Amino acid sequence: MSATTADQARARARSKSGSLRRQHQWALWGSYSALTAFVIMFLTPPFYMLMTSLKTSAEISAEKGNPWIVQSPTINNFVELITSPSFQRYFFNSAWVTTLVVIISMSIAILAAFSLSRMGFKGSQAIATGVFLTYLVPPSLLFIPLFQIVGWLNLLDNTWVLVLLFPTLAVPFCTWIMIGYFGSIPRELDEAALIDGASYMQILFQIFIPVALPGIIAATIFAFTVGWGAFLYPLAFLYKGEQLVLTVGIVSELIRGDVFAWGKIMAACVIGALPPILIYTFLMDYYIAGLTAGATKG
Amino acid sequence: MADGSGVAIGSGQPVAAPRRVGSLRKLGRRRSVTAIILCLPLIAIIFGLKLWPTLYGIYLSMLNRKMTEFIGLDNFTFLLGRNTFQMVLFQSCLFAVSAVIFKAVLGFILAHLMHNIRGKYERVWRGLLLVPWVIPLSLSTLSWWWLLDPSYSAFNWTLEWLGFQKISFLGEAWNARFVVILVNTWFGAPFFMIMYLAALKSVPDQLYEAASIDGANAWQKLIYVTLPMMRNIIAITMLYSLIVTFADFDIVRILTNGGPQDTTHLFATYAFTIGIQSGNIPRGAAVSLFMLPILATFAFFILRGVNRRTKEIN
Numbered sequence: 001m002s003a004t005t006a007d008q009a010r011a012r013a014r015s016k017s018g019s020l021r022r023q024h025q026w027a028l029w030g031s032y033s034a035l036t037a038f039v040i041m042f043l044t045p046p047f048y049m050l051m052t053s054l055k056t057s058a059e060i061s062a063e064k065g066n067p068w069i070v071q072s073p074t075i076n077n078f079v080e081l082i083t084s085p086s087f088q089r090y091f092f093n094s095a096w097v098t099t100l101v102v103i104i105s106m107s108i109a110i111l112a113a114f115s116l117s118r119m120g121f122k123g124s125q126a127i128a129t130g131v132f133l134t135y136l137v138p139p140s141l142l143f144i145p146l147f148q149i150v151g152w153l154n155l156l157d158n159t160w161v162l163v164l165l166f167p168t169l170a171v172p173f174c175t176w177i178m179i180g181y182f183g184s185i186p187r188e189l190d191e192a193a194l195i196d197g198a199s200y201m202q203i204l205f206q207i208f209i210p211v212a213l214p215g216i217i218a219a220t221i222f223a224f225t226v227g228w229g230a231f232l233y234p235l236a237f238l239y240k241g242e243q244l245v246l247t248v249g250i251v252s253e254l255i256r257g258d259v260f261a262w263g264k265i266m267a268a269c270v271i272g273a274l275p276p277i278l279i280y281t282f283l284m285d286y287y288i289a290g291l292t293a294g295a296t297k298g
Numbered sequence: 299m300a301d302g303s304g305v306a307i308g309s310g311q312p313v314a315a316p317r318r319v320g321s322l323r324k325l326g327r328r329r330s331v332t333a334i335i336l337c338l339p340l341i342a343i344i345f346g347l348k349l350w351p352t353l354y355g356i357y358l359s360m361l362n363r364k365m366t367e368f369i370g371l372d373n374f375t376f377l378l379g380r381n382t383f384q385m386v387l388f389q390s391c392l393f394a395v396s397a398v399i400f401k402a403v404l405g406f407i408l409a410h411l412m413h414n415i416r417g418k419y420e421r422v423w424r425g426l427l428l429v430p431w432v433i434p435l436s437l438s439t440l441s442w443w444w445l446l447d448p449s450y451s452a453f454n455w456t457l458e459w460l461g462f463q464k465i466s467f468l469g470e471a472w473n474a475r476f477v478v479i480l481v482n483t484w485f486g487a488p489f490f491m492i493m494y495l496a497a498l499k500s501v502p503d504q505l506y507e508a509a510s511i512d513g514a515n516a517w518q519k520l521i522y523v524t525l526p527m528m529r530n531i532i533a534i535t536m537l538y539s540l541i542v543t544f545a546d547f548d549i550v551r552i553l554t555n556g557g558p559q560d561t562t563h564l565f566a567t568y569a570f571t572i573g574i575q576s577g578n579i580p581r582g583a584a585v586s587l588f589m590l591p592i593l594a595t596f597a598f599f600i601l602r603g604v605n606r607r608t609k610e611i612n
Contacts, residue, residue, distance in 0.1 A: 031414040038408060039426045042484065046429055048452055049441040063450040112340035119333035127337060127344075129601070134348050135538070136597050138545035140566030141590065142348070144573045144583040145355035168347045175340060200332055229434030231548045232566070236574055247436045251552060262444055269437040280432045284425060292496030 046273070053077055053267035060262050077267035086241055087268065090249030094272075097162045097245060098227035104163070105170040105223040106216065112171075113178030114204050118190065128179065134172045143236045150237055159243045165233050170226040174219035180293045181215030182208055218290020221283055228276060246272045352590075359584035373584035382560050386568045387588070393479055393564055394544040400483040402536050405490020412491065413498045424492075431488040439552040442481050443468075446553075471561035474554050478562055481549050486542075490535060497531040498524070530603060537600040541593050565589050 052060070054073045065071060081087045112131075116124050146165065147156075155161040189211075190203050198206070209216065234248040241253060250268045254261060280287065362369045377383040408427060412420065430438065445452050446467040454464045468474050501524060509519050525532075547566040550556065556563035556571060563571070565586055573582015 027414060031411045035408075035411050035415065035423055035427075038411075039423070042427055042430050042488075045438055045441040045445060045484070046433060048445055049438075052441075052444060060450075067450065067452040067455050108339040108343065111336040115333040115336035119329055119336070121330035121333045124333070124337075127341065130344055131340070132601065133597060134344060135541055136590070136593050137348055137352050138541065138589075138593075140545045140547045140569065141586045141593075142351045142355065144569060144579055144586060145351040145358055146347075147574065148358065148579065149351060149354070165347065168343055171340065171343055200329070225434075229436065231434075231436040231551075232570075235551075236570065247434055251436060251440065262447075265440060266444065269433075269440055272437050273433040276432050276434065277429070280428065281425065284428065285421075288424075288492055288496075292493060 049266045049269050049273075052262055053270045055263050057261065057263055077263045078271070081264060081267055081271065086253060087249070089242055090244055090246045090253075091271070093159050093244065093249075094228060094246040097159060097166070098224055100163045101166040101170060101227035102220055102223045105167045105174055105226075106220055108167065108171050109174035109178050109219060110204075110209070110216070113175050113182050114200075114208060116175075117179045117182040118208075119200065131172045131175050134168075139169060139230075139232050143232055146233075147236060156237055157239050157243055159238065159245065161237050162227075162230075162234060162245065165237075166227050166230060169230060170223040173222055177215055177219045177222070177290045177293070178212065181212040181290070184293075185211050214286050215290055215293075217283055217286040221279060221287045222290075224279065225276060355583045355587060358580050359587050361580040363578050363580060365580060373581050374588075377581070377584055377588075382563075383568070383585070385560060386563045386565060386585070389475065389562060390544060390564045390589075392475065393482070393546070393550075394540055397479045397482040397486070397543050398536055398539050400479065401486040401490050401539060402532070404483060404487040405494050405535075406532075408487065408491040409494035409498055412495050424495075427491060428488045430484050431486070435485055435548045436552060438485065439481060439549050442477075442484075443553055446477060468554055469558055471558060474558060474562045478550050478553055481553065482543060482546060485549070486539060490539070493531060493535045494528065497528045501527045530606075534600055534603050537596050537603070540596050541600075544589060544593060544596075 048068065051068065051070050054070045054075070054077070056072060056074050056076065059071055112127075115121075116128050150156050150161050150165075153161075153164075155164065185208060189207055193203050193207055229247060231247045231251075234245050235251075238244050238248060241249075244253065246268075250265060250272060254265045254268060358365070359373055360368055360370055362372075412423060412427075415423065448466060448469060451467070453467065458464060466473060467477050505523050505527070506519055509523050514522065544564075545566060546564060547570070550562055550564050550567045551570065554562045556567050560568075565588060569582045569585040572585055573579050576582075
């Protein structure tokens, strides 16, 4: 009698745990299918970009058949772009501008973050707040007064203007990330180094930079993203072909008049999107960790 | 984070011997001089390329077209009286508010889905969902343009194939308004997903276990555990995104350039048209300055949130 009730109870428990597991399985499959739907939606434009870049002009202008799939794939668009001197010029300009912007922004941000997070002085709190408040004045608010200022400096239509201006977009956020990382380094570490007679510069270069390397990678990726992808400043301040960078070059040079060489434009976009995609593929985890360092604390 | 000198290295302990106080003070002074020197490039950038242009922009906006005469607030009153500018004001608010709400909701859903599947393929899913955010916005907007092209767009081909009418996506005011919001949502939702996913992961499992023991269902857990724990990060992310979205330029500039009939212009694109293309620099400056009070309001709330959070941590 008692054995049967125990059996029944066990059976009931088993069936209940089974239904729970089944419920869990269903939730999991639901999540996977919803995520698949989102991925398809999110990847539609890049997919179409890639497909169009592989089409011939004839296929695009024929306007027949399924536009989502390329009928006679060709790499001609890419070959034409890579061998075109003006496109090489844009790519090269973007590359050196981005490199310089990353180096300048990171140097400024690391020095300032070290000073603000460890060497506090009168007014350091005000500067930290000021760094944040620079978000109040986005590029779209500044480009008109800057247009005048850049004119005085004789830098209109000169790629170097971007080396001057892009750090203003990257530095505040990079400093913010670095302050967070430096702040998480235990104070005992640098106190010990200080007692051993290390100078502040030694502490920065031999302790802080190696320890905060993940943060430095995160901030570097951010600076790279800004330098490579920003659109408004180059559009407002650069005009001539040989001074343009990739983003503006594609928009303004390849779209001439009413003729849209869509195959070529999309191929150029694929080439322009490739460096950021490569970087994120390998270093995404660092970037996300840096971005969300503050979020997880709150 | 960056506190006053009280917590800096080597200071803080009161020292009894007077002679050592003197040398320590000298050391302290040397420290703060070094500290200021290290901050100088940052200060130079903030003052020279952010603060000064802003103030100069305010001055510029009070000049006449040829920049020869001071005309006070005439540019602002003129703009407020113009029908086109009222539309810009309306569209900017509609664009920013609805895009941020869509991004937050979509990001929240995605973060939950990602949190549900916790597994070894999480990185792959996350990577795929991040693609919109990784491609430079001006380039991906070009591909949206081509998707929505009036003559031979892939979307319209699909609509016809499914037996629907063709839609003029960029040719009609409300369609175009919806499309620019859609593209902004597509671009920004992954950022929200990352932030919310990190916040979700930081909620201790014990809270959910305790809620389960108390008999809470999934919905109650969401309302009474997840949302209160994420409140801060939800607010900060949304306010930050409001600032960025308000100041958006790339999407509208490339996709519609303000058209049809100036119905999709935002502050930034309208300022570009007036200030750079038509050459009326003072009035263009006035257009973009309308953003300042709006952004200042958002920033005030963010700063309050950040400060509160910093206090909670310390």
